[in-house]
Amino acid sequence: MAAYLSRLHHISLHVSNVDKAAHELVSRFQFNVFAARLTDRAKQLALRRGSAVFLVNERPSEAPRRLKEPQGLSCLYAAHAHYPVDTVSNVCFEVEDVQRASAALRERGLCEFLQPPAEVSDDSGRVTFSIIRSPVGNVCHTLIDRSRYQGPFLPGFHQVRTDSETAGRSQCPITHFDHITYACPRSSTALIARWYRDCFGFRRFFIDRNEDVDEGYVLNHNGIGLRLTAMEYWKCSESGITLPFKDEQEPDCKFVIAESLPQQGRNQVDTFLDQHRGAGIQHIGLYTEDIVRTARTLSLSGVQFFSPPPAYYTEVGKQDEIVAAGHDPHALSRYGILLDTDLHTDTDSQRYLLQVFTKPIFGEDTFFLELIERRGATGFGEGNIRALWRSVQAYMENAERHETERENKQSTPS
Numbered sequence: 001m002a003a004y005l006s007r008l009h010h011i012s013l014h015v016s017n018v019d020k021a022a023h024e025l026v027s028r029f030q031f032n033v034f035a036a037r038l039t040d041r042a043k044q045l046a047l048r049r050g051s052a053v054f055l056v057n058e059r060p061s062e063a064p065r066r067l068k069e070p071q072g073l074s075c076l077y078a079a080h081a082h083y084p085v086d087t088v089s090n091v092c093f094e095v096e097d098v099q100r101a102s103a104a105l106r107e108r109g110l111c112e113f114l115q116p117p118a119e120v121s122d123d124s125g126r127v128t129f130s131i132i133r134s135p136v137g138n139v140c141h142t143l144i145d146r147s148r149y150q151g152p153f154l155p156g157f158h159q160v161r162t163d164s165e166t167a168g169r170s171q172c173p174i175t176h177f178d179h180i181t182y183a184c185p186r187s188s189t190a191l192i193a194r195w196y197r198d199c200f201g202f203r204r205f206f207i208d209r210n211e212d213v214d215e216g217y218v219l220n221h222n223g224i225g226l227r228l229t230a231m232e233y234w235k236c237s238e239s240g241i242t243l244p245f246k247d248e249q250e251p252d253c254k255f256v257i258a259e260s261l262p263q264q265g266r267n268q269v270d271t272f273l274d275q276h277r278g279a280g281i282q283h284i285g286l287y288t289e290d291i292v293r294t295a296r297t298l299s300l301s302g303v304q305f306f307s308p309p310p311a312y313y314t315e316v317g318k319q320d321e322i323v324a325a326g327h328d329p330h331a332l333s334r335y336g337i338l339l340d341t342d343l344h345t346d347t348d349s350q351r352y353l354l355q356v357f358t359k360p361i362f363g364e365d366t367f368f369l370e371l372i373e374r375r376g377a378t379g380f381g382e383g384n385i386r387a388l389w390r391s392v393q394a395y396m397e398n399a400e401r402h403e404t405e406r407e408n409k410q411s412t413p414s
């Protein structure tokens, strides 16, 4: 490993309209704007819910005219990226020493730097940061050391006072980013997993106990063609001590690489790659302490969720499983929430996982969010992956059918 990551700091969105994207996150997803940076050339808003922080950046509608413009100045902490569609393209990590981490990455020739280590300061202190490109499409990583900074977010940003950070917490108990899922081209998983291992010491997280080390978790029948490979990073300090996971410590965020397999026809990963014009962040799992309540609150605010086929809730055994987990099948079916039970043979205890996907957030069928509540289960349940996949697939196929019909109508002379 070349660089030690202390924690995930924030995730950056690059969008054509910051106000629209921020409004969506505030009015629908109950995030609070807490810091802003508005200049002639940049518009950046930081939003928070629990420890989940999004930085929304206005992307330039065309490539910057002055090619020699210093990187990171117009769009601080996020490379001034010109990208054709709205996208989530930077996962920022805190490190203890940016110079040392960057030098180690550079020395090993592991990555391209979009921004070499730089320092930014204001009245509340200073930070150092650098930006590197990942092997996943347009995804970059900002490495930042904010240990000498006391302000609310980062230098250059002013605080925005909202009602209260805790307002609405009981109705929407989202606490942190649970996982980030990448949509990647075929046969790219091994290279990506190796890069994260060599750069940051990410370790493999096995989704299934029978999962093959090289193959990953493969679903390749009944219309599902998906290869999933999950990774997690270990909280390390530069002294080399790996901190064991403790309750009071923030849980870390897993990374999932999703690759489509050709045998089952076109699918949602292919759709993402087409509409996003390349690999990237397909979805982010937001952890909630109460998924039913959160889904109800978000739904009342206008968030739309994917639902599995209605038969899901009446399948033999599913109702009993839901009731045994202490949930009401009607409440789950109302918002399309899925439940997976994992019987733990060692302890004979049952562990649950509840998940639901939102519909795409931007104009294209690309990025979406997920709500996830874990009751003891730490992975991704097979039953849920299948049902989530199907719930998205039905929607995508419908959208593509409408698009073809529209095109056919337009090309048919009347």
Ligand SMILES: O=C(O)C(=O)Cc1ccc(O)cc1
Pocket (backbone or CB within 6 Å): 181, 228, 256, 258, 268, 269, 285, 355, 370, 380, 381, 384, 385, 388, 389, 392
């Ligand atoms: O189960 C999850 O939350 C995943 O993240 C797995 C997954 C990845 C990609 C898909 O298109 C559907 C499901």
Ligand SMILES: [Fe+2]
Pocket (backbone or CB within 6 Å): 179, 181, 283, 284, 285, 370
């Ligand atoms: Fe997910």
